[in-house]
Amino acid sequence: MSGNGGGGTNAAGTEKRPNGLLASWFVRSGWSKGELARQVNRRARQLGANHISTDTSRVRRWLDGENPREPIPRILSELFSERFGVVVSVEDLGLRTARPSPSATGVDLPWTGPQTVALLSEFSRSDLMLARRGFLGSSLALSAGPPLIEPMQRWLVPTPSAPQPRPEPDPVASPGRARGRLSKPELDLLEATTVMFRQWDAQCGGGLRRKAVVGQLHEVTDLLQEPQPETTTRRLFKVAAELAELAGWMSYDVGLQPTAQKYFVLALHAAKEAGDRPLGSYVLSNMSRQMIHLGRPEDALELIHLAQYGSRDCASPRTQSMLYAMEARAYANMGQPGRCKRAVRMAEDTFAEAAEWDEPDPDWIRFFSEAELYAENSHSFRDLAYVAGRSPTYASLAEPLMQRAVELFGQESGEHQRSYALNLIGKATVHLLQREPEQSVVFATEAIKAAKKVRSERVNTRIRKTVDTAVRDFGDLADVVDLTERLAIELPESAEAV
Numbered sequence: 001m002s003g004n005g006g007g008g009t010n011a012a013g014t015e016k017r018p019n020g021l022l023a024s025w026f027v028r029s030g031w032s033k034g035e036l037a038r039q040v041n042r043r044a045r046q047l048g049a050n051h052i053s054t055d056t057s058r059v060r061r062w063l064d065g066e067n068p069r070e071p072i073p074r075i076l077s078e079l080f081s082e083r084f085g086v087v088v089s090v091e092d093l094g095l096r097t098a099r100p101s102p103s104a105t106g107v108d109l110p111w112t113g114p115q116t117v118a119l120l121s122e123f124s125r126s127d128l129m130l131a132r133r134g135f136l137g138s139s140l141a142l143s144a145g146p147p148l149i150e151p152m153q154r155w156l157v158p159t160p161s162a163p164q165p166r167p168e169p170d171p172v173a174s175p176g177r178a179r180g181r182l183s184k185p186e187l188d189l190l191e192a193t194t195v196m197f198r199q200w201d202a203q204c205g206g207g208l209r210r211k212a213v214v215g216q217l218h219e220v221t222d223l224l225q226e227p228q229p230e231t232t233t234r235r236l237f238k239v240a241a242e243l244a245e246l247a248g249w250m251s252y253d254v255g256l257q258p259t260a261q262k263y264f265v266l267a268l269h270a271a272k273e274a275g276d277r278p279l280g281s282y283v284l285s286n287m288s289r290q291m292i293h294l295g296r297p298e299d300a301l302e303l304i305h306l307a308q309y310g311s312r313d314c315a316s317p318r319t320q321s322m323l324y325a326m327e328a329r330a331y332a333n334m335g336q337p338g339r340c341k342r343a344v345r346m347a348e349d350t351f352a353e354a355a356e357w358d359e360p361d362p363d364w365i366r367f368f369s370e371a372e373l374y375a376e377n378s379h380s381f382r383d384l385a386y387v388a389g390r391s392p393t394y395a396s397l398a399e400p401l402m403q404r405a406v407e408l409f410g411q412e413s414g415e416h417q418r419s420y421a422l423n424l425i426g427k428a429t430v431h432l433l434q435r436e437p438e439q440s441v442v443f444a445t446e447a448i449k450a451a452k453k454v455r456s457e458r459v460n461t462r463i464r465k466t467v468d469t470a471v472r473d474f475g476d477l478a479d480v481v482d483l484t485e486r487l488a489i490e491l492p493e494s495a496e497a498v
Helices: 020-029 033-046 056-064 072-084 113-130 146-156 184-204 210-224 230-253 257-274 277-293 297-310 317-333 337-352 370-387 392-410 417-433 437-451 457-474 478-490
Strands: none
Touching: 020 056, 020 072, 033 056, 033 072, 072 257, 113 210, 113 230, 113 257, 146 257, 146 277, 146 297, 184 210, 184 230, 184 417, 210 230, 230 257, 230 277, 230 457, 257 277, 277 297, 277 317, 297 317, 317 337, 317 370, 337 370, 370 392, 370 417, 392 417, 417 437, 417 457, 437 457, 437 478, 457 478
């Protein structure tokens, strides 16, 4: 590829024809050719592709039918997906890309232990070696619809043949750790480190320690490739599942959607090998949340129902409550108020049973507190208000729940700083729905202050979208003008992954 920005073949083979699909997305985006070129160049620099220098004439040639070389098609797919809040594939843009290797893309992977370890190792190593904002090669793409749902359904299919368990090591005969023999203190330390990473994510956002989590995951895959007793192997797979889920969550938080989905899928595979169905249901819930974010609530609902079915007889009330809350979010975004309200009630009723649960919850679900319950249910009603044409009725249902979530998160000493910021933004959006711009500005201002304490592109993006809405609806208001100026000064750049 030359340094001028990704020249390539034309999009229709040897005969050059205008790319009508790309032109349609481009016109609807409202971008100028210069703006699109600038965004492509900026994303390319973030990915480490510093040789790319696109200009308006290059964009014009793409619209005229030239097919750019990688990574331009993937960059365009990401930019348009983010612009419209839905998955816009390379094919949707009328572009072609090189055929990806099965190990680097897609979600239909073998459900076997050794291959899960190999894929986790390959993917995490690529992430660490490239060190380009999670850019794992030009072939990585998002999956959605049946290509995503059908492979995930095999999560519940029994593994054909499990390996025979290895005998436990004799602690007397093995005072130190020989190769492939992890001691219990070492395993305990690995699990404690995962808890620490999760706490950092909640406090600081996904952009601060993502690479450290990926590095730890890669180390665990190395241990899984050594001979271990069966009980140790299961614990290691559980650690790998939690780290892969966290790597996926952090990637999602900083806007690396294909990378996030790949980690989630691998986390589900590892959870299956660990025999931990509640953990698997949690991974599926995060995949569901990502699909809601990408404008695919039907896929989100399928994933949540799969999670609920798979963990129906083993998940704690807290976990089940979280799944009901995510089910409500999916129904809200599908515009189904009756089913949404029913799922909200089920989330509330099931959460009330958590206090009577006589077993300790795993660390990965302890985040789902009373504050999170209020937050999720309020966001369901808020989403329902948007789907129902900015309905003040549903906004009024969201407001007291959102207020309670803000109060509870505000009482914490920064333990869940990102959740606090997200709910301040939610409160600002609810006030906009209720045509109360002054109150919205108050909460948006507080959200900007909170956002400066975390590294989360998700938080920053939601603030910017909320301020854009305020400008669109109340742009002449002095408070809104001041808010836009504050935003430009205090959050001028996007969060970066580390």
